[in-house]
Amino acid sequence: MGDLDVGRRIRQVRRSLGFTQAQFAAKIGTGKVSVARYEAGRIPRADILDAIALEGSVTVDWILRGDKAAKSAERRRTSVDTDLPPLLRRLATLLEQNGVKLSNLPPGYKARYQQRADELIGRVGRELQEYVKLLNSQYRLHENR
Structure with missing residues (x-):
């Protein structure tokens, strides 16, 4: 799992919702600086990952693993x-x-x-x-x- 890939997926979720980093931070219960760090590759705590997944209608697995998770999820869909x-x-x-x-x-x-x-x-x-x-x-x- 590449931390930068995780950051890109977090940024993708935020942008798909049309939020600024500050707006997204408020939605997921953290600060703007933390969102910037997550998007730069820092891995969020489990509760923040859960909040990001919930807001973005994605799974934590997808945030962490990307397409691999999506392909395995499609098989068991x-x-x-x-x-x-x-x-x-x-x-x-x-x-x-x-x-x-x-x-x-x-x-x-x-x-x-x-x-x-x-x-x-x-x-x-x-x-x-x-x-x-x-x-x-x-x-x-x-x-x-």
């Missing part, structure tokens, strides 16, 4: 679990079509994604309710004219 709610399965399918593979996540990650999906669904649901209220009030105003 299974479809997204059927116990996931239909909306999350659809989201997982869309993500996989865009190169983000949720089916290769280590145990525990799916629960985190489920929680995030539930939060997103809740937020979108509240925003949708507000939008419907706004449309209804606009409709009532129009009817009263």
